[in-house]
């Protein structure tokens with residue numbers, strides 16, 4: 001039993017978990033390291049929730065789909081008062097708000113699309129002294145406005161501001177330095193909402209040691225571990241997802257032995273067809289064995305996300321898939337909000353055949369979204385069976401976040417990168433353009449102005465280099481490479497550690513290093529051919545990244 005913030009009342013967390021959230025037990029993490037403390041094995045979700053309810057500042061780093069939202073949503077329904085959730089994207093908020101409301105938790109949001117009347121209604125409730133609202137979702141930009149700060153100060157003075165949750169906290173470091181400076185102002189909470197201090201919980205799946213330090217500093221949290229008298233409770237679990245199968249497929253756009261030339265589409269189509277026929281065979285077998293019985297997932301189309309670099313590619317690739325009888329929709333930030341919402345909804349809740357025979361007729365059918373990086377973070381679609389990066393991801397954190405959309409139901413799912421050295425060179429070029437632009441900004445030249453932009457730009461390039469290393473590595477388990485990235489080089493605020501369990505769940509562990517290396521050598525262009533190809537292509541002009 002956890003004790004409530006003000007006191008004494010023990011709280012039955014299991015009861016609330018079952019009654020409000022319909023879950024049987026808390027997620028157990030076998031290997032947990034609290035910053036700079038001993039390795040332990042324990043139900044980390046419950047511990048985070050207890051620490052939160054007790055009023056500690058908390059930093060939680062846990063794998064994608066671990067169940068981090070529960071760590072502030074469950075405390076929000078226990079006791080009284082308001083939890084402010086700072087979230088980076090409207091799509092992500094909508095998803096969580098719908099889920100919370102479905103569970104009967106009074107949840108609101110104030111955003112650019114909130115009408116004046118609606119906003120008045122919400123604000124009146126928030127500052128009434130005994131608010132009905134338990135969760136309010138907002139962007140960092142709203143938190144930086146005088147009006148909202150004034151509102152929070154009033155709620156705080158009334159003793160009703162229970163905690164602040166910073167979801168996807170890595171965005172503080174990723175975006176706060178350049179195009180979303182409001183992220184850097186979140187320190188206001190710890191500086192201003194004092195006596196008593198309002199507890200903050202920061203949550204992320206993907207933070208390197210540098211990013212962790214950045215988050216802690218930016219939010220004004222105590223960086224010291226509890227063993228040194230620190231007041232922040234740090235929890236980190238392994239970032240590994242054992243049910244995800246990681247694989248890299250190698251192709252060449254310049255070598256003559258590839259009949260498809262620079263068009264990877266036939267390879268993608270072959271790969272999708274092979275998944276589809278495996279599913280059909282399995283459904284046929286199930287139907288033979290027991291005609292009236294099958295699990296619901298067997299009956300749904302195969303859901304997958306294909307990530308591409310450009311908005312135009314989302315349109316062209318989804319059109320090509322559709323013309324090959326594969327259901328696919330494009331998603332990017334340039335679509336109007338209603339279309340984006342419809343595409344997202346249809347993807348998360350696809351049409352589901354009700355019996356096995358109908359399912360067999362659509363057996364192996366697909367429910368695919370072809371998206372830029374605008375789609376993904378926080379999307380909780382349970383049965384995504386694959387995530388394909390159709391081209392080189394532009395950063396390692398993005399790769400892990402995006403791959404993390406797969407297999408959220410805990411069942412096996414594939415995360416595949418379609419990799420060519422020619423595309424590697426294009427991505428390197430685009431990111432270097434961004435980096436140079438950053439370096440040439442006033443204040444960043446000669447490392448003046450603190451050099452924050454410079455450090456960020458360099459971190460972006462390092463992150464891309466890590467993606468390339470990951471893709472071209474034929475001698476290490478891919479789960480291990482991912483875990484290592486987020487654990488590497490632990491510094492001041494501590495590190496992350498976790499045993500990576502890969503049960504043949506990556507191409508290296510499944511095929512063995514020798515076979516994988518041969519496959520890579522057969523597939524990729526050699527460096528010389530790739531270089532010449534890139535030179536030729538570049539002379540025709542390469543485009544930089546457009547907005548996501």
Ligand SMILES: Nc1ncnc2c1ncn2[C@@H]1O[C@H](COP(=O)(O)OP(=O)(O)OP(=O)(O)O)[C@@H](O)[C@H]1O
Pocket residue numbers: 023024025026027045062063064065066067068069070204205377378379380404408
């Ligand atoms: N104790 C639990 N038992 C069963 N399911 C759970 C439990 N906790 C959370 N879940 C479910 O796990 C899924 C993922 O949770 P959530 O969206 O909070 O993940 P997350 O850690 O925020 O992931 P990401 O960083 O990828 O957004 C949700 O469908 C949620 O309902």
